[in-house]
Amino acid sequence: MSRTRPSRIRRHTPLGRRGRSAAIAGAATLALALTACSGGSGSGSADMGADKNAKISVNLQGDKAKPGQPVKVTLAEDGKLADVTVTDNKGGKLAGKISGDGKSWTSDRAASPGTKYTVEAKDDQSRTAKQEFTTEAAGQVNKVTLAPGNKTTVGVAQPLSIVFDNPVKNKKDVEKHLKVTTSNGTEGSWGWIKDYSGKDRVDWRPKEYWKPGTDVKLAADLNGVNSGDGGGWFVRDYDTEFTIGKNQSVKVNLESKHLTLLQDGKEIKSVAMSAGTPGGEKASWGGVNVLMAKEGTIRMNSETVGLGDSYDKMVDYSMRLTWSGMYAHAAPWNASYFGNTNHSSGCVGMSDADAKWLYDTVQVGDPFVTEGSGHKGNADVGNGYGEWNLSWDQWQAKSALKGNTE
Numbered sequence: 001m002s003r004t005r006p007s008r009i010r011r012h013t014p015l016g017r018r019g020r021s022a023a024i025a026g027a028a029t030l031a032l033a034l035t036a037c038s039g040g041s042g043s044g045s046a047d048m049g050a051d052k053n054a055k056i057s058v059n060l061q062g063d064k065a066k067p068g069q070p071v072k073v074t075l076a077e078d079g080k081l082a083d084v085t086v087t088d089n090k091g092g093k094l095a096g097k098i099s100g101d102g103k104s105w106t107s108d109r110a111a112s113p114g115t116k117y118t119v120e121a122k123d124d125q126s127r128t129a130k131q132e133f134t135t136e137a138a139g140q141v142n143k144v145t146l147a148p149g150n151k152t153t154v155g156v157a158q159p160l161s162i163v164f165d166n167p168v169k170n171k172k173d174v175e176k177h178l179k180v181t182t183s184n185g186t187e188g189s190w191g192w193i194k195d196y197s198g199k200d201r202v203d204w205r206p207k208e209y210w211k212p213g214t215d216v217k218l219a220a221d222l223n224g225v226n227s228g229d230g231g232g233w234f235v236r237d238y239d240t241e242f243t244i245g246k247n248q249s250v251k252v253n254l255e256s257k258h259l260t261l262l263q264d265g266k267e268i269k270s271v272a273m274s275a276g277t278p279g280g281e282k283a284s285w286g287g288v289n290v291l292m293a294k295e296g297t298i299r300m301n302s303e304t305v306g307l308g309d310s311y312d313k314m315v316d317y318s319m320r321l322t323w324s325g326m327y328a329h330a331a332p333w334n335a336s337y338f339g340n341t342n343h344s345s346g347c348v349g350m351s352d353a354d355a356k357w358l359y360d361t362v363q364v365g366d367p368f369v370t371e372g373s374g375h376k377g378n379a380d381v382g383n384g385y386g387e388w389n390l391s392w393d394q395w396q397a398k399s400a401l402k403g404n405t406e
Contacts, residue, residue: 053127055075055076055077056073056074056075056076056081056121056129057073057074057076058071058072058073058074058119058131058133059071059072059073059074060111060117060133060135061131061133062133062134063133063134064134064135064136065133065134065135065136066135066136067110067111067112067113067114067115067135067136067138067224067233068110068111068113068224068225068226068233069110069111070096070106070107070108070109070110070111071086071094071096071106071107071111071117071119072104072105072106072107073104073105073106073119073121074103074105075102075103075104075123079102079123079124079125079127080098080101080102080103080123080124081098081102081103081104081105081121081122081123081124082122082123082124082126083121083122084096084098084105084119084120084121084122085119085120085121086107086117086118086119086120087117087118087120088112088115088116088117088118089115089116089117090115094107094108094109094111094117095107095108095109096108102124105121109221109223110224110225111135111224112135112223112224112233112235113135113136113137113138113224113233113235114135114136114137114235115134115135116132116133116134117132117133117134117135118130118131118132119131119132119133138232138233138235139232140166140231140232140233141232141233141234141235142164142165142166142168142227142231142232142233142234143164143165143166143234144162144163144164144165144220144222144234144238145162145163145165146160146162146218146220146238146240147160147161148160148161148240148242148364148365149240149242150240150241150242151241151242152242152243152364153242153243153244153363154242154243154244154245154363154364154365155244155245155246155248155290155291155362155363155364155365155366155367156209156210156211156212156244156245156247156248156249156365156366156367157209157210157249157288157290157365157366157367157385157388158210158244158290158364158365158385159203159204159205159290159385159387160180160203160204160216160218160240160242161201161202161203161204161385162178162201162202162203162220162238163195163197163199163200163201164199164200164201164202164227164231165199166227166230166231166232167199167200167227167228167229167230167231168192168200168202168227168228168231169227169228169229169230169231170225170226170227170228170231171192171202171400172400172401173225173226174202174222174225174227174400175190175192175202175399175400175401176401177220177221177222177225178190178202178218178219178220178221178222179218179219179220179221180204180216180217180218181216181217181219182214182215182216182217183213183214183215183216184211184214186206186207186210186211186214186216187206187207188204188205188206188207189204189205189207189395189396189399189402190202190203190204190398190399190400190401191203191204191205191387191395191396191398191399191403192398192399192400193381193382193387193398194382195382196322196323196324196380196382196383196384197323201382203385203387204218205387205388205395207392209247209367210244211244211247212244212245212246212247213243213244214243214244215241215242215243215244216241216242216243216244217239217240217241218238218239218240218241219237219239220237220238220239221237222234222236222237222238223235223236223237244365245363245365246263246363247263247264247265248261248262248263248268248361248362248363248366249261249262249366249367249368249369250262250291250328250358250362250366250367250368250369251368251369251371252273252275252284252328252348252368252369252370252371253371253372254275254278254284254342254370254371254372254373254374254375255371255372255373256339256372257272257273257274257275257337257338257339257340257341257342258270258272258273258339259271259272259328259348259350259354259358261358261361261362268361269357271350271354271357271358272338272339272350272351272354273338273339273348273349273350273354274331274334274337274338274339274341274342274343274344274348274349274350275342275344275346275347275348275349275370275374275375276326276342276344276345276346276347276374276375276376277342277343277344277345278342278373278374278375279374280376281346281376282344282345282346283346283374283375283376284326284342284344284346284347284348284370284374284375284376285321285322285326285346285370285375285376285377285378285379285383286370286371286375286376286377286378287369287370287375287377287378287379287386287388287389288367288368288369288378288386288388288389289321289322289326289367289368289370289379289384289385289386290321290365290366290367290368290384290385290388291319291320291321291362291363291364291365291366291367291368292320292321292322292323292364292384292385293319293320293364294318294319294320294359294362294364295318295319295320295327296316296317296318297314297315297316297317297318298314298315298318299312299313299314299315300312300313300314300315300318300325300327313333315327315329315330315331316329316330316352316355316356317329317330317352317355317356317358317359319358319359319362320384321348321368321384322379322383322384323382323383323384324379324383324384325346325347326346326347326348326379326384327347327348328347328348328350328355328358328368329347329348329349329350329355330349330350330351330354330355330356331344331347331349331350331355332351332352334349335351338350338351342374348368367388
């Protein structure tokens with residue numbers, strides 16, 4: 001859109017115009033300056049000096065505008081809006097739509113805190129206007145941690161997980177701004193839970209395990225969303241994408257004391273192991289636990305998980321299954337129990353060779369399914385990725401939009 005250069009046009013303001021303009025500015029209305037059409041390279045025509053104005057108003061104004069609401073531009077007299085552009089000082093742009101009658105334009109998203117915006121409008125008579133406003137800064141900012149990592153390949157049980165730094169009271173509003181797209185239209189749902197850390201968390205789980213090869217993308221358009229009392233504002237968007245790898249799972253049989261890897265439902269290999277000692281806190285967690293991370297060689301100290309001074313040692317091929325400390329790993333010190341007795345402090349231990357094989361084969365996001373008697377029940381849903389221990393109806397009920405979550 002071209003503008004007439006000020007050096008080529010002389011504008012004449014009738015008597016009293018300055019006072020009238022001040023009144024208009026005070027009422028948050030804008031004068032749309034008539035765009036001149038110049039014939040030839042000489043000075044502008046007489047019509048170009050005429051005072052012919054249109055008026056628009058913007059709902060947000062000044063240097064302390066309230067964030068969290070859409071920007072609305074309204075044409076205050078005859079004519080229709082032809083184009084409206086709202087840009088921010090960070091290089092972003094608010095998309096929006098002109099109403100059916102052409103009288104107003106509303107942004108699709110809300111204005112973000114602590115941001116300067118420039119509004120430029122054009123009507124159907126080629127008249128233009130420009131206005132700026134700045135929103136109040138956020139008193140408190142909320143941030144998120146996403147899992148899995150961006151552009152990673154994960155197993156069929158891996159949920160999309162978002163942990164919030166601060167509490168989220170406005171769960172419905174936040175969930176509305178979270179969009180998951182998949183390459184094959186996978187059905188799934190968000191569910192709000194309390195993370196093991198005590199923080200608010202929302203996961204997106206498919207109805208059934210993912211299909212291998214599925215591409216998954218998250219667009220968390222949270223910039224300008226208020227998470228509620230005690231949580232603060234989001235001041236940026238987030239996105240991530242990942243791909244589903246091989247269809248494989250691990251079965252931990254507490255009766256046979258063997259661990260079995262399956263790919264596409266077929267048994268690949270079974271190895272002897274020893275799981276948690278039944279009958280107390282040292283028992284293993286049952287149900288479905290998802291491989292969260294392959295941590296390699298780590299120090300395991302029983303005092304950090306509430307088991308006193310039971311152990312303190314370096315452990316190889318460590319594969320985390322819960323936040324509370326259940327792992328599958330090498331446990332050569334327990335070799336006499338492999339295949340015959342569950343006698344560990346809750347983890348699934350095996351020989352160095354078998355642990356190395358499993359560590360090299362499994363993917364983060366693979367389900368580990370613990371079956372048989374002697375476990376201590378299912379871990380809390382936030383103690384790792386425990387959503388697969390809930391029915392589909394139970395999981396959907398945890399959505400702020402589908403269920404009863406406040």
